[in-house]
Amino acid sequence: MWEILDKIKPGEIVLIKYSPTVNPTRIIHDIIKWTKSREYQTLITDMYNILDLHLRRMKMEGVDIELLKSVKIIEIGRHKPPMGNVIKFIPVDRELLALLAEYREVYEEVVSKHFTIILLLGLERYMLFKNEVMPFASVLERFLGDTRRIAIYFVNKDVLTDISPNPSPLLEELATTIIELQKDIKKIKLTVNKALNPELEGYEECY
Numbered sequence: 033m034w035e036i037l038d039k040i041k042p043g044e045i046v047l048i049k050y051s052p053t054v055n056p057t058r059i060i061h062d063i064i065k066w067t068k069s070r071e072y073q074t075l076i077t078d079m080y081n082i083l084d085l086h087l088r089r090m091k092m093e094g095v096d097i098e099l100l101k102s103v104k105i106i107e108i109g110r111h112k113p114p115m116g117n118v119i120k121f122i123p124v125d126r127e128l129l130a131l132l133a134e135y136r137e138v139y140e141e142v143v144s145k146h147f148t149i150i151l152l153l154g155l156e157r158y159m160l161f162k163n164e165v166m167p168f169a170s171v172l173e174r175f176l177g178d179t180r181r182i183a184i185y186f187v188n189k190d191v192l193t194d195i196s197p198n199p200s201p202l203l204e205e206l207a208t209t210i211i212e213l214q215k216d217i218k219k220i221k222l223t224v225n226k227a228l229n230p231e232l233e234g235y236e237e238c239y
Contacts, residue, residue: 033059033222033239034066039229040209042147042179045172047207049189054213054220056186057089059239060151063184064099067149074103075142075181076116077135079154080124080161081109083116086153106138108158124158128167143180150183156191159199169202176206 040046050056067074076083083105090097097115106120107113108131120138122131142148159165175183185203192200204210210226216238224235 033062033237036211036222036224036232036235036237037063037066039232040182041228042182043177044182044208044228045176045206046182046184046209046211047203048184048186048211048213050186050213051215052188052190053215055089056213057086057093058095059213059220059222060086060153060186061090061095061099063149063151064103068099068102073142073146073148075139075148075150076103076105077108077150077152078105078113079108079152080157081107081111081113082154082157083107083113087113087115104142106135108135109154124162128162128164128171132171143178148181150181152183152185155185155203156187156195156199160191160195163195165195165197165199165202169199169206172203172206176208 048056064074087097100116103117105113105116105118106122107118108122109124112118112121120134122134126134159168187203189200192198204226207226208228209224209232212223212225214221214223220239222237222239224232227233
């Protein structure tokens, strides 16, 4: 995974798609390790409290969660996460424009200080529950090309198919790099299906 991350360019949006049978928790943890090793900062934008699920999985799997203490978190959800450095809590029932204004203020403060890797979790949950596919996709477009950060979106692709209209084509068009996670016996197979950096096109790795 680190070889892929080293070839992602500032300003990109990376879409990581996975099915319900694939657990992306260790990959999320590995990205945070990579970020720390490169002396970047990590900002997790967590929607509908899916970070809670990943934290519980990390504990069950014996993964070192001390690493997450340095991670900044913006929670757009029902409640604050039970742990972590939550720098902003935004109730998920806010209107989209009000939510964006609150988020943007904190986002600008973070990315203006140091190069940032942004992990967006729970995007598909927001689109499913709020039924705001087109407006939210338009919001995401505004962040493309901001070279102060790299954004990585983790999405459950099966949940996307239950949303009308299906946001997959919009997200895939927006993303500059697309990575698909597939189960491969006891491992996870990573395949780069789209890449801004031609060196990554078609790259595969078992994790």
